[in-house]
Amino acid sequence: MALLGANGSGKSTIVNTISGFIVPTKGNIRFYDRRINGLPPEKIVKAGITQVPQAKELFPDLTVKDNLELGAYLRKDKADIRRDLEVVYQYFPVLRDKNRKLAGSLSGGEQQMVNIGRGLMSRPRLFLLDEPSCRLAPIIVKQIFDIIKKINESGITILLIEQNVRMAMLIAEYVYIIQNGMIVVSDRKENLEKKDDVRRTYLGW
Amino acid sequence: MNKHFNLRIFSFGFIILVLLFLPAILATYWIYVLNLIFIYIILALGFNILVGFAGQFAICHVGFFGIGVYTYGLLNTNIPIPFLFSVLAGGIVAAVVGFLIAIPSIRMRDIYLAMVTFSFAEVLRWIFLNWDSVTGGPNGLRISPATISKMQLTTDQQVYYVIFPCMFLLVVLTANMAKSRLGRAFFSIKDSEAAAMACGIDVYKYKILAFGLSAFYAGVAGGLYGVLAGFIHPESLGFLQTILYLSMVVIGGLGTIPGPVIGACLLGIVPEFLREFSFLQEMLYGVVLMIFIVLMPLGIYGSMKARYEKMMRDKMQDVETL
Amino acid sequence: MFFQALLSGLVTGSIYALLALGVVIIFKATESVNFAYGEIFMIGAYIGLAVYAYLKLPYPIVFVITFMLGCLIGFVLERGVLRSVLKAKGEIVAIVIATVGFSVFIKGMFRFLRITEFVRSFPTLFPSKMLNIGDSVITADGGVVLLIALLIMIIFFIFFKFTKIGKAMQAVSQNFRAASLVGISVPGIFSFTWSLSSGIGAISGLLIGPIILIHPDMGIVLMQAFAAAIIGGVKNIPGAIFGGFVVGIIENMVGLYVSTNFIVIAPFFAIILVLIFKPEGIFTWGKKRLV
Numbered sequence: 001m002a003l004l005g006a007n008g009s010g011k012s013t014i015v016n017t018i019s020g021f022i023v024p025t026k027g028n029i030r031f032y033d034r035r036i037n038g039l040p041p042e043k044i045v046k047a048g049i050t051q052v053p054q055a056k057e058l059f060p061d062l063t064v065k066d067n068l069e070l071g072a073y074l075r076k077d078k079a080d081i082r083r084d085l086e087v088v089y090q091y092f093p094v095l096r097d098k099n100r101k102l103a104g105s106l107s108g109g110e111q112q113m114v115n116i117g118r119g120l121m122s123r124p125r126l127f128l129l130d131e132p133s134c135r136l137a138p139i140i141v142k143q144i145f146d147i148i149k150k151i152n153e154s155g156i157t158i159l160l161i162e163q164n165v166r167m168a169m170l171i172a173e174y175v176y177i178i179q180n181g182m183i184v185v186s187d188r189k190e191n192l193e194k195k196d197d198v199r200r201t202y203l204g205w
Numbered sequence: 206m207n208k209h210f211n212l213r214i215f216s217f218g219f220i221i222l223v224l225l226f227l228p229a230i231l232a233t234y235w236i237y238v239l240n241l242i243f244i245y246i247i248l249a250l251g252f253n254i255l256v257g258f259a260g261q262f263a264i265c266h267v268g269f270f271g272i273g274v275y276t277y278g279l280l281n282t283n284i285p286i287p288f289l290f291s292v293l294a295g296g297i298v299a300a301v302v303g304f305l306i307a308i309p310s311i312r313m314r315d316i317y318l319a320m321v322t323f324s325f326a327e328v329l330r331w332i333f334l335n336w337d338s339v340t341g342g343p344n345g346l347r348i349s350p351a352t353i354s355k356m357q358l359t360t361d362q363q364v365y366y367v368i369f370p371c372m373f374l375l376v377v378l379t380a381n382m383a384k385s386r387l388g389r390a391f392f393s394i395k396d397s398e399a400a401a402m403a404c405g406i407d408v409y410k411y412k413i414l415a416f417g418l419s420a421f422y423a424g425v426a427g428g429l430y431g432v433l434a435g436f437i438h439p440e441s442l443g444f445l446q447t448i449l450y451l452s453m454v455v456i457g458g459l460g461t462i463p464g465p466v467i468g469a470c471l472l473g474i475v476p477e478f479l480r481e482f483s484f485l486q487e488m489l490y491g492v493v494l495m496i497f498i499v500l501m502p503l504g505i506y507g508s509m510k511a512r513y514e515k516m517m518r519d520k521m522q523d524v525e526t527l
Numbered sequence: 528m529f530f531q532a533l534l535s536g537l538v539t540g541s542i543y544a545l546l547a548l549g550v551v552i553i554f555k556a557t558e559s560v561n562f563a564y565g566e567i568f569m570i571g572a573y574i575g576l577a578v579y580a581y582l583k584l585p586y587p588i589v590f591v592i593t594f595m596l597g598c599l600i601g602f603v604l605e606r607g608v609l610r611s612v613l614k615a616k617g618e619i620v621a622i623v624i625a626t627v628g629f630s631v632f633i634k635g636m637f638r639f640l641r642i643t644e645f646v647r648s649f650p651t652l653f654p655s656k657m658l659n660i661g662d663s664v665i666t667a668d669g670g671v672v673l674l675i676a677l678l679i680m681i682i683f684f685i686f687f688k689f690t691k692i693g694k695a696m697q698a699v700s701q702n703f704r705a706a707s708l709v710g711i712s713v714p715g716i717f718s719f720t721w722s723l724s725s726g727i728g729a730i731s732g733l734l735i736g737p738i739i740l741i742h743p744d745m746g747i748v749l750m751q752a753f754a755a756a757i758i759g760g761v762k763n764i765p766g767a768i769f770g771g772f773v774v775g776i777i778e779n780m781v782g783l784y785v786s787t788n789f790i791v792i793a794p795f796f797a798i799i800l801v802l803i804f805k806p807e808g809i810f811t812w813g814k815k816r817l818v
Contacts, residue, residue, distance in 0.1 A: 019708070045710035057705035059698050070698055073691070074710040122710065262620055309803045315619045316560055320753060321802045324795035327750075331792040448627055455624055484639035491632025495608055498624045 002172035002189075003161045010181040011161045012054060015130050019051045020044040031126070046074055048125030052118075054134050056111040060104030064095055067103045067114050071121030081121070088117040091147050109140040116144070120151065127151070127158045133167060145171055224369065228362040236361040240433050242473035243372040244426050249453040249465030250379050251422025256451075257460035258388060259415035260395025262319045264447050265306060268326035269299040269420040271333055271442040273427020275340055278348035278437060288351035288358075292371075292428030299424025300417040302329075307416035311409060326447065333439040345438035348431045358432065368429050375422065380462050391415055395460075452490075456497050458504030467505055531664070532779040538669040538738065540775020541676035545731045546752035547759060547767035548683065549724035555700040555762050556720040559619060560753075562626035563604065565746025566633040567725050571597055571732025572741045573637070579736075593733045594726045601725025604629060605718050630746065637743040668737040675734060679727070680768055687764065696720060700762075751778075754794035758801050760808020769810045 005011050016022045018029060020041035029037040036047060050071075059067050068088060072081045089096040092113040098106060103114055112132060119127060129148065133141040141164070149171045152158045162168035169175070175192055177185035185192070228236050252266045273295035280291040306325050313321060333340050340346055351358045351367070358364055382388045390411050393401040402408050431437065453472045458464025501508045546568065553561055561567075571593050579589045608625045687693040698706040699716045707713050732745070739745075751774050759770025774794060782790045801809060 021707070040712065040714075041707040042710045042712040042715075045708065051708055053704070053708065057702055057708060059701040059705060061701050062697065066694070070694065070709050073695070118709065256620075313802060313806070316554075316623075317802055317806065319619075319623070320757065320798055324798040327795045328792060328799070331795075335788055448631065451620075451624060451627075455620070459620075484635050487635025488632050488639055489635075491628045491630070491635055494628030494631065495625055498621050498628065499608065502621055 001157075001159050001174045001176065002168040003159060003176045003178060004163075004165055004168060005178035007163065009178045011178060012130060013181070014178070015051060015053075015128050015159075015161055018044070018049060018128065042074075045122060049128060050119045050122045050124035050126075051128040052115050052130060052132065054130040056108070056115050058103045058111055058114055058118075061102060063100050064103055064106070064114055065099050068095070068117050068121055071118035072123075074122065080123075084121055084123065088120055091120075091150065092117055109136055109144075112136060112140075112144065116147070120156075124156060127156050128161070129158060130161045131163060132160075133162065133164050141167065221373070228365050233361050236365055237433075238474065240361055240365055240368050242470055243368045244430050244433065245453065245469035245473045246372055246466050247375050247422055247426040247429070248450055249457070249469040250375060250462075251419045251426065252450045253454050253459065253461075253465045254379070254382075254391070254422065255415050255419035257454060257464070258383065258391035258395065259412060260391075261311075261412060261415060262315055263310065263322040263416065263419075264319050264451065265322035265326040265329075266419065266423050266450050267442050267446040268329035269303055269423035270427045270430070270446075271329055271437070271439070272299045272302055272420075273424030274348075274431045274437045275333060275346060275427075276424070277428035277431040278346045279339070281351065281431065282347075282349045288353075288432065289367075292425060292432065295428030295431070296421045296424035299427065300421040303417040303420025304413055307413040311412040311416070323444075323447070326442075330439050330442050333442065340439075343439075345436055348435045348437070350435060351432045361433075364433050367432060371425065371429060375425070376462070376466065383462060387411075387414075392460075448494075452494055452497075454504075456493075456501075456504055458507030458510070461504070461506050461510060464504050464506040528783060529780075532783045533776060534665045535669070536776030536779035537772065538665070538673050538775070539735075539778065540772035541673045542731050542735050542771070543748075543751050543755045543774045544768040544771025545676050545679060545727055545734075546748065547755035547771040548680065548764065549727040549731075550752050550756040551759075551761060551764055551767040552696070552720055553724045554756070555764070556696055557717050559622045560626070561601075561604070561721070561724065562623055562749070563630035563633065564626075564724070564728050564752065565749030566630040567597060567600055567728040568732040568748060569637070569741075569743060569745040570600065570633065571729030572736050572745060573732075574729065575733035575736050576741060590730065590733065593729050597729025598722040598726035600729070601722040602718055604725070605721035610714075634743055634746065666738075672734050672738060676731075679730065683727075684764075692716075692719065751794045754797045757798050758808060759810045763808055763810060766808050766810035770808070773809075 003011055003014065013022065017024055017037070020036075020039050020043065024037050027037070028035055031047060031049065034047065036044060036049075039047070059070065062070070065085075068085060069081070072084065075081055094110060095113055095117060098110065103111065106114065116129070116132065119129075132144055132148065136144065145167050148158065148160065152171070160168055160172065169189060172189055175185065175187060175189050176183055187195075227239065231239075248266065248270060251269075255261050255263050255266075273292075276298045277288075277291045277295040280286065280294055281288050284291075306322065310318060310321050310325075334342060336342065351364075358367065390401070390406050393404065393406060394408055394411055394415075398408050449472060453468030454465050455468070456471065457466065457468025497504075503511055546564070549564065550560070553559060574596055575589055575593050578584050578592055579586060584592075604626070608629065687696065695706065695711045695716055696719070698709065698711055699713055699720075703713050706716070752771075755770035755774040756767050757770070758773055759766030759768065761767075774797070777797075778790050778793060781793050
């Protein structure tokens with residue numbers, strides 16, 4: 001799923017509310033029939049929703065390996081954790097090389113990889129990606145989006161928040177568009193491509 | 206609006222009038238207490254300038270107070286200049302020391318600034334305690350009484366008419382300063398140093414100024430204390446006093462003008478009431494501090510002001526939606 | 528004489544090191560300071576005294592009880608006072624005042640209950656046992672203090688680097704937002720850190736019992752603990768331990784070579800010098816964090 005919208009339309013607010021950093025004053029959020037609004041962030045992660053934030057939130061003085069392993073903080077199955085770490089290294093081979101380096105010393109693109117990899121390590125049921133292309137060079141953006149598609153194909157539900165409409169539309173199945181804090185469009189991608197007025201108003205082509 | 210204004214002026218003037226005539230009706234002991242409270246008001250106001258206006262968590266205030274007392278004491282006892290000059294000198298010397306301490310300290314923020322300034326205050330206190338030849342060391346310093354043309358000021362009533370005007374003058378000055386360009390510069394630094402710098406405010410200069418100004422108040426308060434008490438000992442210039450200043454300003458309302466005044470009055474009076482139960486007093490004091498910082502972190506006046514402003518804002522919103 | 532000063536410095540230094548450790552773990556994880564730490568140190572000494580000298584329980588049990596009670600106090604302090612403070616404003620001034628209020632309250636309570644009249648000194652654990660190293664003497668009590676303190680530091684180090692909670696503490700101190708994202712309960716770690724730190728503080732009080740006189744103003748050691756933490760680097764755990772030993776040794780050296788008057792002011796001088804010239808701590812190198 002892709003959540004699209006202009007700057008300040010409320011995308012990050014939604015993501016942070018789902019993750020528990022913001023508490024809604026009205027209304028409820030349900031996840032698999034369970035009310036999750038009002039739960040603290042760590043419980044949300046436990047429920048299976050993992051967020052990869054827009055800012056590359058890392059542990060700068062820990063190694064790449066430690067950073068990734070911390071993603072599996074709530075898990076107890078050691079063998080599976082090791083296997084998942086391997087999967088992450090396959091998605092991002094560069095991280096295997098820089099395995100023992102301190103995360104703070106990596107480049108922007110590499111840090112974003114650690115960010116995403118760490119998120120994967122929690123085996124989320126819902127994977128929230130907040131503008132993963134933000135502040136990255138275009139080549140790396142393409143790489144990251146390819147990997148996101150691969151992750152989705154491996155069975156993980158992804159909610160992708162993006163300003164980069166074109167790239168998001170390439171890989172999304174379902175699209176939400178938010179404007180001024182309200183969802184104004186929610187439809188399958190194929191249908192949207194056919195609706196000319198929606199395309200022109202919200203998506204810009 | 207006009208009615209409001211006149212009422213304020215009237216009640217203010219009434220209070221001033223009452224205060225002017227109190228020495229005639231109160232017992233000497235309570236006049237002493239009032240004198241002490243006035244000195245605390247000056248101290249709290251000065252402290253508030255640095256911590257509340259400019260937002261610098263600097264706790265060397267008691268050191269400046271000490272410098273004021275000792276400077277006044279040494280000058281008044283040994284040099285035949287009018288005692289008010291000596292009080293002023295106390296303020297000026299304290300301000301100079303304030304500038305000196307400020308120069309290395311203003312690079313720091315928060316707990317680091319607090320630690321380094323507290324250390325400076327302790328160094329000053331240690332100097333007071335050990336420089337026997339000048340300060341009298343562990344015996345304290347005896348200060349000769351203030352004199353006005355051959356008449357010695359020895360009673361609390363007499364001293365009252367020195368301390369009260371000084372306090373009043375400083376309160377008015379502080380109130381004006383808060384609204385002036387200087388005051389606004391201070392507040393902007395407290396709010397966001399980066400933004401202040403972007404507006405062209407020389408943050409370093411203003412921080413040093415805040416230190417010096419705050420120290421001046423403390424120094425003057427020190428001099429006045431010398432007039433009042435005639436004696437000073439380094440033991441009364443320690444951490445407990447620092448906590449007291451902090452409490453006054455926080456409980457009253459950090460960053461406001463009436464706040465420190467209220468805080469000084471409350472915390473000046475209460476110890477007198479609890480004189481017999483001194484250990485209970487300490488416990489109570491600790492509890493009061495904790496309760497206040499939890500329930501009313503903006504202080505008494507600060508909370509009132511905030512509630513008033515919110516009320517005004519809600520009213521405006523109602524008007525807008527009409 | 529020099530060597531004697533060095534030895535005594537090591538013993539008191541080990542206590543300062545433990546205290547500095549407590550200060551640093553709180554500051555690293557929560558960016559706040561516990562001004563009631565000195566009083567917790569004092570409480571530890573008194574609890575130890577009460578349980579060891581009066582209830583006559585064996586020392587290891589006294590140790591555990593003191594530690595647990597220390598943790599409890601830290602926990603109550605963090606939950607009760609700090610939670611509300613952080614909700615209200617979250618500024619360091621508020622935390623300082625709240626913890627200072629607590630320390631004033633505790634000290635007043637101890638004086639009020641006239642506890643000073645009941646307790647005076649901690650019985651020695653190994654009366655008249657001493658170890659001679661050349662001209663210098665180290666009492667068995669002192670030696671045991673040093674050894675136990677070192678042991679605690681080693682245990683803590685292992686705990687911090689290798690256990691899950693230890694890693695969680697590291698994570699929170701580096702980036703608390705990322706820690707939340709990973710499922711770590713940041714408020715939980717805050718409580719844990721405060722409890723642990725207070726436990727260490729109380730233990731330090733217990734340990735120092737046989738060596739010095741116990742009195743309600745013992746909490747004044749807080750300044751030496753702060754000095755040690757600042758010297759070693761406030762965000763640097765091995766630095767804090769180093770700083771503690773430095774303060775202990777320098778204190779004794781200063782007392783020996785300069786004057787006993789100067790001992791009192793030495794930690795403050797150290798704080799001023801370090802904060803002005805090398806604010807990240809003498810023992811920290813490489814990355815310089817903004818002070």
